Amino acid sequence: MIELTDSSTAEVGNSFIEQGTFFAELSDSQKAAIRFSLQLGMEVQKAFPDIAENYRNGMSHSKLVETHDIQGTFGVSKSTAMEAVRRAIVGYDGSIDIARDVPPYVGLITDSSELEKIAREHSVEAGKRLGRFVWIRGLFCLDKILQR
Numbered sequence: 001m002i003e004l005t006d007s008s009t010a011e012v013g014n015s016f017i018e019q020g021t022f023f024a025e026l027s028d029s030q031k032a033a034i035r036f037s038l039q040l041g042m043e044v045q046k047a048f049p050d051i052a053e054n055y056r057n058g059m060s061h062s063k064l065v066e067t068h069d070i071q072g073t074f075g076v077s078k079s080t081a082m083e084a085v086r087r088a089i090v091g092y093d094g095s096i097d098i099a100r101d102v103p104p105y106v107g108l109i110t111d112s113s114e115l116e117k118i119a120r121e122h123s124v125e126a127g128k129r130l131g132r133f134v135w136i137r138g139l140f141c142l143d144k145i146l147q148r
Contacts, residue, residue: 031098037080038102041087044070045108051088052108060122061085090115 026034044051048068055064061082065071070081091107094100109115 026098033080034096035099035102036076037083038087038092038096038099040074040076040080040084041092042105043074044084044088045105047073048088049108051085055089055109056114056118058121058125 048070051059051064051068054067055061059067062078064085065078065081070076070085071078074081074084076084087107089107089109091105091110092099092102094102094104096102109118
């Protein structure tokens with residue numbers, strides 16, 4: 001468990017990590033990918049402002065990427081596209097040290113309580129889908145046992 005002790009250190013287990021050391025372990029290409037996905041979030045906002053309404057209506061990040069062909073439109077991987085969609089929705093406050101060159105921007109959904117509510121709804125729906133999958137899979141397993 002990570003526990004913040006003050007503004008300059010974080011406690012992880014019995015060890016202390018100085019502020020900013022997390023990014024010291026990332027490669028240059030990983031740092032560039034983080035900056036790129038933050039910048040891409042702004043582009044996604046401009047190209048697809050309707051993703052906020054789609055997200056409110058229950059569409060997941062992955063479904064938004066697929067529906068709007070974010071990967072094809074911007075020529076990026078699925079993980080980069082999903083992070084860009086997430087950033088388009090929530091915005092970027094400029095707080096990531098390795099991305100100081102990326103200007104902060106407001107997300108398409110600015111109300112934090114609304115974002116929390118939507119996240120809860122998405123989580124509940126994902127749980128229901130998983131439950132249905134396990135229930136159906138369980139039926140097939142039971143069927144095989146009864147056939148013996």
